[in-house]
Amino acid sequence: MDISYKGTNFNGWQIQPNGVTIQEEVEKALSTILQEEIAIVGSGRTDAGVHATQQIAHFDADELATEKLVFKLNSFLNEDISVNKISHVKDDVSARFEASSRTYHYHLHQDKNPFKNGYSYHFKPELDVDQINKACEIIKDWQNFECFSKVHTEVNHFNCEIFEAKWMLESTNHLFVISANRFLRGMVRAVVGTLIDVGLGKTSLEDFIEILKSNDRSKAGRAVPAEGLYLHEVVYPKDIYLN
Incomplete structure (x- = not known):
């Protein structure tokens, strides 16, 4: 998943007990739309208030119609978060560990x-x-x-x-x-x-x-x-x- 977000109103990327996070919002949207419990892994954490023009995350699910899912997610998600694209990757790929560079x-x-x-x-x-x-x-x-x-x-x-x-x-x-x-x-x-x-x-x-x-x-x-x-x-x- 290629994701953008304005971090102002979030306690960062990673799920935590004391505030709303981007990861939590995306997981909640995915789980509701796909009707199964979905966990996502990001390329890295961003702190509270930090923005992203491109954050990458991966998740496991059954075969997807990716363009339809992008549309549904963007209809469901907070206006401060957008999903730009979803791509199929090899089964063993990790968004966190496979990245060759971050800017x-x-x-x-x-x-x-x-x-x-x-x-x-x-x-x-x-x-x-x-x-x-x-x-x-x-x-x-x-x-x-x-x-x-x-x-x-x-x-x-x-x-x-x-x-x-x-x-x-x-x-x-x-x-x-x-x-x-x-x-x-x-x-x-x-x-x-x-x-x-x-x-x-x-x-x-x-x-x-x-x-x-x-x-x-x-x-x-x-x-x-x-x-x-x-x-x-x-x-x-x-x-x-x-x-």
């Missing part, structure tokens, strides 16, 4: 704009984009990103392969793009917060390298607000698809 976008705007509220981070100070992109080049050559991971995260390792990291400015709108084979919990928002410190001149490139070396979350910048973050694209090998 996140972070949006930031400097001028007050009521139409960007909830969709972009309003941050007024000027940033040195050239200096930020020098730090992005450092990120692309690094492997261990424990300094940007939420503490007490249960993972086997903190290594990520960064394929792309760049910061772009158009008028007063900023866009940060980062692609990798995997991301740690809270990683992108911590990366952006630290890059902002670089752009403000608070953190030098030498300091930035020391933060990476430290493997210490407390040394990195703050986590920027969720509203500017989007899971933009999830890519899979073409040979997983049956249609």
